[in-house]
Structures are given as structure tokens and as C-alpha cells.
Amino acid sequence: MTTDALLTRREGAVLVLVNNNPAARNALSAEFYTAATQALADAEADPTIGAVVLTGAGNFFCAGGNLNQLITRRAMAPADRRERLELLHGFVRRLRDSSKPVIAAVEGGAAGAGLSVALACDLLVSSREAFFSATYIKVGLTPDGGLTSFLAEFVSRQLLTELCLTGERVTAERLHALGAVNRLVDAGQAEAAAIALGAQLAEGPARASARIKALCRGAHARSLDEQLELEAASMVESQGDDEAQEGIGAFLGKRKADFAALRRR
Structure with a gap:
């Protein structure tokens, strides 16, 4: 546009x-x-x-x-x-x-x-x-x-x-x-x-980046307990995501993670 x-x-x-x-x-x-x-x-x-x-x-x-x-x-x-x-x-x-x-x-x-x-x-x-x-x-x-x-x-x-x-x-x-x-x-x-x-x-994992952005945006205004709850929910979701599978697999395999390929699916 x-x-x-x-x-x-x-x-x-x-x-x-x-x-x-x-x-x-x-x-x-x-x-x-x-x-x-x-x-x-x-x-x-x-x-x-x-x-x-x-x-x-x-x-x-x-x-x-x-x-x-x-x-x-x-x-x-x-x-x-x-x-x-x-x-x-x-x-x-x-x-x-x-x-x-x-x-x-x-x-x-x-x-x-x-x-x-x-x-x-x-x-x-x-x-x-x-x-x-x-x-x-x-x-x-x-x-x-x-x-x-x-x-x-x-x-x-x-x-x-x-x-x-x-x-x-x-x-x-x-x-x-x-x-x-x-x-x-x-x-x-x-x-x-x-x-x-x-x-x-x-180049990073798009969904994990979005979750991190959401966590950071309001962190200053939340209590520790509130932030812990949000972090827990985000981590649980991230652990089940294909991005974590790719990222952890790349780290263990000593190669560069290809998160862009996940976005193209």
C-alpha cells in the first residue's frame, strides 16, 4: 500500500x-x-x-x-x-x-x-x-x-x-x-x-516472539504473581509449538534453526 x-x-x-x-x-x-x-x-x-x-x-x-x-x-x-x-x-x-x-x-x-x-x-x-x-x-x-x-x-x-x-x-x-x-x-x-x-x-520464531512481546508490554504494571501466571501460560503453549521442536532440535543438532520454514507452512 x-x-x-x-x-x-x-x-x-x-x-x-x-x-x-x-x-x-x-x-x-x-x-x-x-x-x-x-x-x-x-x-x-x-x-x-x-x-x-x-x-x-x-x-x-x-x-x-x-x-x-x-x-x-x-x-x-x-x-x-x-x-x-x-x-x-x-x-x-x-x-x-x-x-x-x-x-x-x-x-x-x-x-x-x-x-x-x-x-x-x-x-x-x-x-x-x-x-x-x-x-x-x-x-x-x-x-x-x-x-x-x-x-x-x-x-x-x-x-x-x-x-x-x-x-x-x-x-x-x-x-x-x-x-x-x-x-x-x-x-x-x-x-x-x-x-x-x-x-x-x-529470523526468529514468530509465535514465540509474539508471546514475548505480550509479556513484556504490560510487565511493568503487573504484580509478580500475575506475571508468573502469564509466563506459565505462555511457556506451556510454547512447549507444545512446532517452533520449540525446531529450536530445541537445532540446538541439540548443532545447526541453525529454520523458523522461516515454519511460517511458510
């Missing part, structure tokens, strides 16, 4: 989604939400896709919401504003619920809802020069897209409050130190590094 707002291409088993609005630093739009949500749904049903990379055109990840559009929301009824907002939130939920690993490749910066989208991905690769900012406060708005939830996973309440109340820029280096950025790379290399990481993950 390729539209004006979303460009897509395949890099082997990796699907690359490009937010294509470089003239506005890839400000988000209803067309992008609709196309990207559908692209992720299509990827879910395609066994040849093992991972997804999300990035922005023109060496900038995403500047957040389009202020020229947001300023018109004042004249809309609250229910209509909520309906428009659900396009973003539906996209974030699709990112969360995808069984395929989704990797954000950030160049330039991620601001406002662009930061929400970057943090909604499972993994984040960033150039060292990129910045991140919860800019809502600067235009009299409040966070959306799950931003406060995602930030709260790795920063204190005090730092979360500071980031949201000031809207100040945070460097990629600092987010890496805080644990939100998985890989730091030189400028212009984020997409290539994210695709390489995606290709590595795509």
Missing part, C-alpha cells in the same frame, strides 16, 4: 512504513492514521513479514499534530473532537496489539504525538542528533496518544511531570541513558539500523 501520506516498501522480511509529509516535518493526519493502521493489519495477516519499521520522510520522524487542523477543533462539538482523536488512539492500539515487532527509526526529532508514536513502538532506534519533546504545553494542549503512559514506564513521576509541563527538548543520548532508546546511531543511519534489527528479529 502506498498513498500520499504513507509510503511502504519491503526489505526482505521487514515492512518499512514511511510517514510522508516532509514539508510539515511529517505532521500527522487522518489519512496517515487510516493508511498506517490498515498497513499494520495487513502485515499481521502476512506470514512473510517478520518485523515492521516505522520512520519519517526527509530526515525527520514526526512533529506531532497538524496545528492548522487542530485549531479548527475549537468549533467542533466535544464528541466530534473525540472521534477525530480516536484515529490516533486506534493507531497506537494497533501498534500495541501487533504480534510483529515494530521498530521506530527516528531522525531529526519526535515531538508531541510524534513522541507518543515513537514510544508506542516496541523498539526505538535513534540518531544521536535527534531530539524528543512533549510539546503540548507550548500550545495550550495536553498529551495524547498514550504519551504519559509510555513515559511513566521508565521515568519518575517528577520527571514525567517536568517533561510534560515544560515541553523542553530531551536529547537522544538522555533517552538512551533512561532506557527508552535501544540503539544510538550516526545521523542518517537510523532507518538502516532499524531495518537490520528488524531483519534479525524476523
Whole structure:
């Protein structure tokens, strides 16, 4: 699928989604939400896709919401504003619920809802020069897209409050130190590094990867007993899966596991 707002291409088993609005630093739009949500749904049903990379055109990840559009929301009824907002939130939920690993490749910066989208991905690769900012406060708005939830996973309440109340820029280096950025790379290399990481993950067992993603996504919010129950259920299911038979057999046979063959069945 390729539209004006979303460009897509395949890099082997990796699907690359490009937010294509470089003239506005890839400000988000209803067309992008609709196309990207559908692209992720299509990827879910395609066994040849093992991972997804999300990035922005023109060496900038995403500047957040389009202020020229947001300023018109004042004249809309609250229910209509909520309906428009659900396009973003539906996209974030699709990112969360995808069984395929989704990797954000950030160049330039991620601001406002662009930061929400970057943090909604499972993994984040960033150039060292990129910045991140919860800019809502600067235009009299409040966070959306799950931003406060995602930030709260790795920063204190005090730092979360500071980031949201000031809207100040945070460097990629600092987010890496805080644990939100998985890989730091030189400028212009984020997409290539994210695709390489995606290709590595795509070689793994798809169903086990999906179970691991589900376990990790909510681990911070669950009690130990709750997590033990989920881990037990996942392990029992995995032990009966063909993927475990292939993986264990390959290890014992001193050969490389061929999980891709299982996906082709």
C-alpha cells in the first residue's frame, strides 16, 4: 500500500512504513492514521513479514499534530473532537496489539504525538542528533496518544511531570541513558539500523516472539504473581509449538534453526 501520506516498501522480511509529509516535518493526519493502521493489519495477516519499521520522510520522524487542523477543533462539538482523536488512539492500539515487532527509526526529532508514536513502538532506534519533546504545553494542549503512559514506564513521576509541563527538548543520548532508546546511531543511519534489527528479529520464531512481546508490554504494571501466571501460560503453549521442536532440535543438532520454514507452512 502506498498513498500520499504513507509510503511502504519491503526489505526482505521487514515492512518499512514511511510517514510522508516532509514539508510539515511529517505532521500527522487522518489519512496517515487510516493508511498506517490498515498497513499494520495487513502485515499481521502476512506470514512473510517478520518485523515492521516505522520512520519519517526527509530526515525527520514526526512533529506531532497538524496545528492548522487542530485549531479548527475549537468549533467542533466535544464528541466530534473525540472521534477525530480516536484515529490516533486506534493507531497506537494497533501498534500495541501487533504480534510483529515494530521498530521506530527516528531522525531529526519526535515531538508531541510524534513522541507518543515513537514510544508506542516496541523498539526505538535513534540518531544521536535527534531530539524528543512533549510539546503540548507550548500550545495550550495536553498529551495524547498514550504519551504519559509510555513515559511513566521508565521515568519518575517528577520527571514525567517536568517533561510534560515544560515541553523542553530531551536529547537522544538522555533517552538512551533512561532506557527508552535501544540503539544510538550516526545521523542518517537510523532507518538502516532499524531495518537490520528488524531483519534479525524476523529470523526468529514468530509465535514465540509474539508471546514475548505480550509479556513484556504490560510487565511493568503487573504484580509478580500475575506475571508468573502469564509466563506459565505462555511457556506451556510454547512447549507444545512446532517452533520449540525446531529450536530445541537445532540446538541439540548443532545447526541453525529454520523458523522461516515454519511460517511458510
